[in-house]
Amino acid sequence: MNQSILFPDLQEWDQELQQIHFPVQVQGVNIKCRVSLPRLAQLEGRTIQDKEDALKAFDAYRFDIEDEIETLIEQDMFDEQGGVSWL
Template structure:
């Protein structure tokens, strides 16, 4: 794993946008990462309802999610707001 991209154990459910938001730290800068509910559901393999269930599924899939986001960050696939999304 590339130690220049770190993922603190922090994540929040954005009910309005139906996505999990979590930070990545790169050379001291925080980058907002977002994974959509449909993408997380597909990774997890089961329908997800409610914040507790969504965040539990995120934890189960965390390694794969972080690995994918690390690639996006290294390839500089940033959104207009400087974050990274997987929809």
């Protein structure tokens, strides 16, 4: 794991966008990251029913999600707002 990329244990569910948002710190700069409900369902192998299911799936696959986000950051795959999305 890259020590210049830190993943604090902070995440929140965005009901409107059906995504989990979480910050990542890269060399002291905070970056907003997102993972979609369909991606969580794919990781979980089942339908995600609600906020609680989404947060549990995020927690269960946290390391896989962090690995993917780290790869996207290293590949400079930033969106228009400077964040990283795994949709």
